Amino acid sequence: MKAKIAILPGDGVGPEIVAEAVKVLDAVARRFGHDFEMMELPVGGAAYDTCGDCLPETTLAACQTADAILLGAVGGPKWDALPPEKRPERRALLGLRAKLGLFANLRPAKVWDALTEASPLKNGIVARGIDLLIVRELTGGAYFGEKRRAADGKSACDTTPYSEREILRVARVAFAAARTRGEGRAPARPCGEGRAPARPCREGRAPARPPKVTSVDKANVLETSRLWRETVTALHASEYSDVELEHMYVDNAAMQLVRDPSRFDVILTENMFGDILSDEASQITGSIGMLPSASLGDARGGLYEPIHGSAPDIAGKGIANPIATILSAAMMLRHSLGLAAEADAVDRAVSDTLAAGVRTQDIALGNDHAAVSTSEMGNAISGALLRT
Ligand code: NAD
Numbered sequence: 490m491k492a493k494i495a496i497l498p499g500d501g502v503g504p505e506i507v508a509e510a511v512k513v514l515d516a517v518a519r520r521f522g523h524d525f526e527m528m529e530l531p532v533g534g535a536a537y538d539t540c541g542d543c544l545p546e547t548t549l550a551a552c553q554t555a556d557a558i559l560l561g562a563v564g565g566p567k568w569d570a571l572p573p574e575k576r577p578e579r580r581a582l583l584g585l586r587a588k589l590g591l592f593a594n595l596r597p598a599k600v601w602d603a604l605t606e607a608s609p610l611k612n613g614i615v616a617r618g619i620d621l622l623i624v625r626e627l628t629g630g631a632y633f634g635e636k637r638r639a640a641d642g643k644s645a646c647d648t649t650p651y652s653e654r655e656i657l658r659v660a661r662v663a664f665a666a667a668r669t670r671g672e673g674r675a676p677a678r679p680c681g682e683g684r685a686p687a688r689p690c691r692e693g694r695a696p697a698r699p700p701k702v703t704s705v706d707k708a709n710v711l712e713t714s715r716l717w718r719e720t721v722t723a724l725h726a727s728e729y730s731d732v733e734l735e736h737m738y739v740d741n742a743a744m745q746l747v748r749d750p751s752r753f754d755v756i757l758t759e760n761m762f763g764d765i766l767s768d769e770a771s772q773i774t775g776s777i778g779m780l781p782s783a784s785l786g787d788a789r790g791g792l793y794e795p796i797h798g799s800a801p802d803i804a805g806k807g808i809a810n811p812i813a814t815i816l817s818a819a820m821m822l823r824h825s826l827g828l829a830a831e832a833d834a835v836d837r838a839v840s841d842t843l844a845a846g847v848r849t850q851d852i853a854l855g856n857d858h859a860a861v862s863t864s865e866m867g868n869a870i871s872g873a874l875l876r877t
Pocket of ligand 1: 562
């Protein structure tokens with residue numbers, strides 16, 4: 490197939506990790522006979538330095554006509570002093586989401602078999618399995634609500650608006666994702682005691698779990714959360730009663746994520762809660778350098794990016810983990826280009842590479858594994874893809 494992909498490397502480690510994902514996409518194109526037209530475009534602080542705008546019109550226009558967008562990360566100390574509306578995070582990230590109508594953010598978090606030791610949780614908890622999907626509302630709530638600062642600068646206010654329409658459309662994404670995950674789900678892993686095995690049992694004795702959505706809110710104190718809960722409950726009853734639904738307060742969800750993450754399948758939540766919970770979910774899987782994301786709207790394209798930021802502390806050192814970006818490219822193949830077999834091949838290449846002991850510094854545990862560079866990890870994964 491032919492596809493136009495907008496490539497937005499951005500700032501900090503962005504160009505380093507995106508280069509490796511492009512390498513993997515090139516390998517996919519070679520192996521499966523596709524023609525990917527990849528257009529590299531400026532965004533973030535890098536774009537501000539050259540064009541005076543973190544989201545230049547030409548970049549936005551190219552993204553609007555692309556079949557999909559792959560983004561590295563934006564921001565860094567160099568641009569922190571810019572006025573808020575010009576900063577990379579606000580102008581480029583929130584701007585792209587708003588202008589492209591990307592209202593649903595999908596963040597899968599799982600522990601890879603070869604990386605169970607990287608989780609900071611006790612092995613007995615990890616052995617029960619961590620494989621969840623956070624569906625976060627992306628264009629509403631406090632991040633987009635009206636903001637005010639008093640004239641004397643001593644008090645401030647952020648509003649958190651949500652409409653029934655905004656809740657319904659993201660809730661539909663979450664219920665549909667739960668159904669899809671339910672179809673392909675491996676049996677839940679049996680509960681283990683003590684240290685997790687290097688490769689936890691795939692052929693669990695427990696039966697496959699039914700699809701489940703946990704809707705996270707703060708309905709005991711927030712009016713928007715009460716609307717959220719009512720709307721999700723009504724949608725579930727009318728269209729998705731085959732999916733299990735539970736409601737949970739966000740403070741409890743934060744606790745349950747470290748106490749027993751295996752209880753979650755799909756977590757549906759609003760913008761700010763999702764931002765915070767997905768970082769927590771990333772950490773329990775081992776490294777933020779492993780977690781991809783997809784941002785989807787009603788239109789055909791989608792935006793794919795690692796969940797981490799520009800990591801200025803390690804930028805330019807060639808040690809960033811490119812796997813989150815490579816897995817984001819796999820999500821792009823699956824969700825925007827309809828190439829499920831190709832996406833599976835990338836996931837398998839990552840799994841095989843990790844199983845072979847190849848590790849970047851963030852996931853090289855102690856002295857067991859010598860760390861490879863960002864580009865060596867990209868080479869290993871594209872090599873594995875071409876070999877299988
Ligand atoms: P960060 O995610 O960039 O870094 C947090 C920690 O994780 C750092 O120690 C970093 O070295 C490490 N890390 C991140 N990605 C890694 C990778 N691929 N491999 C190995 N280690 C990795 O978060 P931060 O430091 O809070 O933010 C830095 C900048 O990024 C800020 O300007 C922030 O606003 C911006 N940011 C951008 C995005 C985005 O573009 N989507 C998201 C979050 C933060």
